[in-house]
Amino acid sequence: MYFTDRGIEELEQRRGEEEVSLSWVAERMREFVDLNPEFEIPMERLATWLARLDDEDE
Secondary structure: OOHHHHHHHHHHHHHOOOOOOHHHHHHHHHHHHHHOHHHHHHHHHHHHHHHOOOOOOO
16 A cells, blocks of 8 residues: 555545535645645646546547
8 A cells, every 4th residue: 555545545534425526626736736835746747647537549
């Protein structure tokens, strides 16, 4: 198990039953980067990866 898996598991346990929009998630990601600018690049990569999941060209 990767260290990050613990955070993902906590997210799933605490909020896994909720339904949210991707707009809500995007806003939380912006807030996170505003508070933690050193994570701008990883958040950008995650957002791009999520946005392109259905692209068959990649």
